[in-house]
Amino acid sequence: xxxxxxxxxxxxxxxxxxxxxxxxxxxxxxxxxxxxxxxxxxxxxxxxxxxxxxxxxxxxxxxxxxxxxxxxxxxxxxxxxxxxxxxxxxxxxxxxxxxxxxxxxxxxxxxxxxxxxxxxxxxxxxxxxxxxxxxxxxxxxxxxxxxxxxxxxxxxxxxxxxxxxxxxxxxxxxxxxxxxxxxxxxxxxxxxxxxxxxxxxxxxxxxxxxxxxxxxxxxxxxx
Numbered sequence: 001x002x003x004x005x006x007x008x009x010x011x012x013x014x015x016x017x018x019x020x021x022x023x024x025x026x027x028x029x030x031x032x033x034x035x036x037x038x039x040x041x042x043x044x045x046x047x048x049x050x051x052x053x054x055x056x057x058x059x060x061x062x063x064x065x066x067x068x069x070x071x072x073x074x075x076x077x078x079x080x081x082x083x084x085x086x087x088x089x090x091x092x093x094x095x096x097x098x099x100x101x102x103x104x105x106x107x108x109x110x111x112x113x114x115x116x117x118x119x120x121x122x123x124x125x126x127x128x129x130x131x132x133x134x135x136x137x138x139x140x141x142x143x144x145x146x147x148x149x150x151x152x153x154x155x156x157x158x159x160x161x162x163x164x165x166x167x168x169x170x171x172x173x174x175x176x177x178x179x180x181x182x183x184x185x186x187x188x189x190x191x192x193x194x195x196x197x198x199x200x201x202x203x204x205x206x207x208x209x210x211x212x213x214x215x216x217x218x219x220x221x222x223x
Contacts, residue, residue, distance in 0.1 A: 007077025037133030047137030146176025
């Protein structure tokens, strides 16, 4: 069994890097610049869990991978890149379990058009792509997984065990899409912070921005 992390930016590198460090077979698929540096110098992850230089397989195109039965695909690219990525994967890897570790709420539906076995993943940790080959893990280590559109099965539980072994706090969610919608609504506060110039910590600390965001969410939910 191998884990193919397609979209090796900040989130993909942290998930894939820690899984590889825990002894799992991982292949990263990322940009050419990122792949060149990782191939030469290793993947550098610094942050809340320490400093790691991780040597692992990495390619800059999904066509370079000869998929095998039992492989798992993690989608970690931006939503606007998902459709094109799925077109490439579905020609080579139909029938494999596919997990959407992405923000937004449309990726799973797109994946379900190409694959029968789709899972939603939600990321509750912070990571920053500093430069090619160097990632900063800034906060938390929480992940969530559930079958799409709903349910928890043996694969979800097995994946949670793997992620826990890699140092994450992994939670199975029977209704993963409800959790992802909840995060999407909460992320609307980022717009408020951007407009006002407040940091996230300031926005959470003071009552006025918290109440403003609560009122915005109430209005949205009535629409």
